[in-house]
Amino acid sequence: MSAVTEFIEQTLISPRYLAGSGDPAWVTVPLRRACGWSTAGDPLVPRVILTSPDQIAQLRIAPDPDPAEPWWTLRHAHHGDQRAWEITFDAQTPVEIIAAVTDTLTAPAPPPTASSDAYDPLRAAGWHAPRHHDGLTSPKGMTSPDGLARVDRIVDESGRSTGWIVETSVHHLPAIWRAYADGNAPSHVASAFFGALADTTPLIRHAHRVPPLAVTHGSTSTRQVSAESVACALRNRTTALAQRNPASSPLAPPAPPHAPTARRAR
Template structure:
């Protein structure tokens, strides 16, 4: 019986590649009560918040952002929009959806979205924060009536070498953008299946692998669902299963 499985630990985390979309979609449905529509003939996922105000759409589109999050206008705030390209690490997107669905999240007086980057030693350029290795830039454009955020990871200025991009319009609540930049600057590595690493990582100096217990991998998503469920006064899911989930094969690791 196999007791451990190999995982790659990737740091900086913005190089990790996309990861498993279920890290976002499953907790939104099971822990936060978001409903979904299902059409087996169309390769997309659409999740809707219980109040019908927010929609998350995941749709494979090689010419556009794959993840699109929209929130309708309310009495106290305008509508807003965020999007993420295919290879954006799911943990960074999950930081936004976790904050959005957190009943205790602070909607006012949050820290600047640039503060976590400054604390992590990112370099300052006009309207831009640049990671120490120069790979990732966080830009906030406010000129000529434009108010938008662009977070871009790229191995060079050549568009062919762009890894991913996240976009937030200017109406996006500050605390959600800050949640993203906090996750972006977090020094903790992200775990990935060594067999599914993007090509640019295969000789990366900060990449290493380790053997971890199979149960750690198999139950990672269940633990995440349970933790997010605990934030809500009315539990929407049951406790962790008493029987283990199927052991992950080579293509079934986060």
């Protein structure tokens, strides 16, 4: 007698920056199992800290009741010619966007290339410079075609770029989530971040974890998929990253780290 296939309803959400947080394991498990990052934490404190094998990079996940405080902080120490840098993400930042940054950080170093603008992925996706009240466009910022997401370049008095602020918001409502990347972040890391932000591929969420604003201001559709394929998604992602850079993968995959349960939703 053949086994009965179980199906689960999933929702595809577009634009992806309205999809809500998702499951932190999408980021933490591959870092631990495929990239050899070590974990540390206090069982009495809802916090997870992962550190790269070379001790240069650290990812800290610290749930905070204050929505204005970032939950995710990625720090990279000064190394060689690269200055120290930091990127932070609010609680509702989709984990797939955060994963685009950590995946780039754990990939083999890219070959040197001609300098490119971090905004290139945004322009390629149809983002545009916002207009001021006087009708002039701002060279410092980029806005999504739907007007719901924005990236602003921070500059000092001399005109030097000191970082970027990313914000997703709906009209006059409070921001859904914000992220900050300082100006020392490598260009390929910033490009990966903005490329994931502008990617038009819908994100997948469980049907009962769809943010209301995604329904009212985005596009959603449902599909039935096998429970087996849902269960394999994270494992397949982890395996692909391990095969990409086997030198950093641990010999025996350890148990996945405990992530804050308040954010588990995929």
